[in-house]
Amino acid sequence: MVLKKLLMGVLAVAIGVIASPISEHGQLSLKGFDVVDKNGQPYVLRGMSFFWDMPGWGGEPFFNSGVVNTIANDWGGNVVRTPISQLNESRAKAMIDYAASAGIYIIVDYHSHCAHKNASSAQSFFGNIASYVKQKNYVHVLYELYNEPLYENCNGETDTQSGGTLTSWNTIKQYAESVIPKIRANDPNGIIIVGTPNYSQGTEAARANPITGQKNIAYTLHFYASTSGHGSLRYNLLRGKCNDFPIIITEWGVSESSGDGNFTKSMNDTWMSWIETIGASWANWSIMNKSETSSALMGHASTNGGWSDGDLTPSGKYVKNLMKNLNAGKGLSSVGLSPANVDCAQLEGGEQYEFVRNGVGNFGYAIQGENYMDSSNAKTVETDAKGVQNEMYLTSQNSGSEAWAEYTLMDIPAAGYYVFYAKVGANSDGYLRYSVDEGATVDSVKYTSTGGLTTIKGFYNKIALPTEGTSNIRVSWKGDVALDVFSVVVADSADSTELGIKAGEQIVSIGSAKASVSDQFRFDARNRSFVIPEGYERLSLFSVKGRKVYSADVTGKANVGLDRSVKKGVYMAVLSGAKGQTSLQLKVTE
Incomplete structure (x- = not known):
């Protein structure tokens, strides 16, 4: 009887080892768009990203084995992403060990908006991590070289406010090419993930000019599902799939792009149907108990894992359900989703380009209504209850007072006339007023009642931007008004005719x-x-x-x-x- 129990115990341990993602799938690699396992079969990573590890930001206490085990065992995750903002090698190595013990994969992420200014330290960090991987004979580590590139002239890992020119793909590529050899010296096979321009939304710029002479190089796409302006990024993902260009979603949130705001389930379901039909790997943001929409945990949740459903936010419950069922091999219907139409043929004919995001050229200046820099007497409203095109918009908090929102327009190629586009819903007629750079340009456009906030009406107006580079634009309104989205774009000849711009007026000279x-x-x-x-x-x-x-x-x-x-x-x-x-x-x- 004792022998029988001993044998059963050994068998149980053996089964546990065989069943873990690492033991079953081994060294991962890339085959075209897809992540594949040691047998060359497609293998989708679905897991969680930890929060910033900056001292005092609240994320550090969660970096422990209890949390990693909870994600692996209770949530069914097969990957964790560990943001290492200040290149803390001991923390990265500890997290790598925790993931190995839990039998799941790990993405070691240099969580910076300014990594290209710290290339030598990044080279040393990733070189030492790869050496540790070799020493421990690990096969479960993926390397993310640059979280979210933002500005060329940034200042420090967390800098998002420097302004100026967005970090170009050429700069990011040169940085990555300086780090990759340090990893390959010790880990010739591990997947390396490279950030892309504009908060890692510019995968098209990388696809146009990818890193060559290296294997197992993937590129990053980040999105926040409740931000309506991020919806077009799904086509970046489809272009990757249809062109064998590997993209890994190392960060996405159920919220708006701020990490807070609305959680619009229908928009999340659309995204996840698309992602799962394509077969892209992902990590959700984030394991955190901060009071914001994208946090997976309630404020009272333990920092050591072992959470009940009562410890989870709506985000945590939504993402846990996805991971637990889909990683168990259940179909989309198990999580209430249906396959999306991801036929490559839809990229032909009516293809639309958003030049800011895809990085192929730099035409448009698309500023989403919910992504304002500052505001007064305005609030973001979820439109499922209002029926406004299933999106989000800004509305005044007190309809009797003026409301305003301010945005920053970046990378303006030259002074000149541009097109200002807005969508407005209103209960009565009124004026949308806007000013540039505190009065350098002041103008307004009249809107007519749409019969309430359930209808959005679009209009164009010309706007003069006084300088090359960066300008601030303030939009103000009175009354019961919904401002959904607006953008400022270069005016072409057709726009000039529509707007009544007279012959001879400057229309942004780009040269030949x-x-x-x-x-x-x-x-x-x-x-x-x-x-x-x-x-x-x-x-x-x-x-x-x-x-x-x-x-x-x-x-x-x-x-x-x-x-x-x-x-x-x-x-x-x-x-x-x-x-x-x-x-x-x-x-x-x-």
Whole structure:
């Protein structure tokens, strides 16, 4: 009997080892878009990201084995992401050990907005972590080199307010290429994840010019599902899938992009149906008990794990349900989802470009209504109850008083006229007033009643931006008004006609043509033709609003004339093919 019990105990331990994600799937790698296991089979990572580990920020106490075990065993997670903001090697190594003991994978993340300014320290940190991985014979570690690049001239890991030019993909790429060899010296196979421009939303810039000569390199996409303006990023994910370009979602939240605000379940369900149909790996933000929407834990929750459902926020309950069921092999219906339409054919024809996010060129300045920098007498409202296009909007808290919201417009290429676009719902007629840089430009546009807040009406107006670089714009209104979303974009010739801008007025001179990625792709104004490098198949022209206005097959062609149907205006020419994408800005003057 004693022998039988002993054998049963040994068998139970053996089964436990076999059943863990690490023991079952081993060393992960990349195959096209997909993460695959040691057998070459697709394997989706679904797990949790810890919060900032900055002293005094409240996230540090959760970095322990009890929490990692709870995520692995109670929540069914197969990966944790550990943000290491100040390159604390001892903390990173401890978390790697905790994950190994729990049998799950770990993403070691340099949680910085300014990593490129600290490249030498990052090289040392990741080199030492990879050496530790080799020493311990680990196969469960993924390396995330740069959390969320933001500004070229940033100052410190947490800096999000420096302003100026967004960190370019070329800068990020050069930084990554300086760190990767330090990892590969000791870990030749581990997956390395590289951040992308503009809070890791610019995966298209990386896809146009990826890191070469290396294997198992993936790229980061971050989103917050209750921010309506992030919805278009789903197409970045689809472009990755359809072009064998690996993207890993190392951070997403159920909330708005601030980490707080609304949790709109329908918007989250849309995102998760899309992600799961595509088969992308993800880590949710975050294991934290801070009083904000994206936190998974209530304020009273233990910092050592072992939580009951009563310890979880709506975010925690939602994400735990996803992980526990989907990682157990259950279908989408088990979590109340249905497969999404992710057919690659939908990328053709009616394709829309959002130039700020995809990094291919720099045309638009899309500022979402919920992402205001400062405001007075205004609040963000969830629209499920109001029925306003299932989005979120700003409304006045006291309809009898003036409300305002202020935004920052970055990377303005030149002083000139731009298009101001807004969507407004109102119970009565009124004026939307706006000023730039504390009065350098003051203007207003009249709106008419939409019969209440259940209807959103869009309009255009011209706006003068007085300087290159950065400007602040303040939008104000009175009464019962909903401001859903607005943007400021370069005005092309068609916009100029619509807005009544007179001939001879300045319309943002971008110059003739300049390549934004590759000097080989250029426009010869003398011959009115494009010079096409080898390895590309399609030339597309987009208006500054992102509408495709022309497309042609350029396979095997060295030169392609600009079609005479293209009218005067400013365009983005995008060349695509097996080599990826490259682009140039083009001003057609005749």
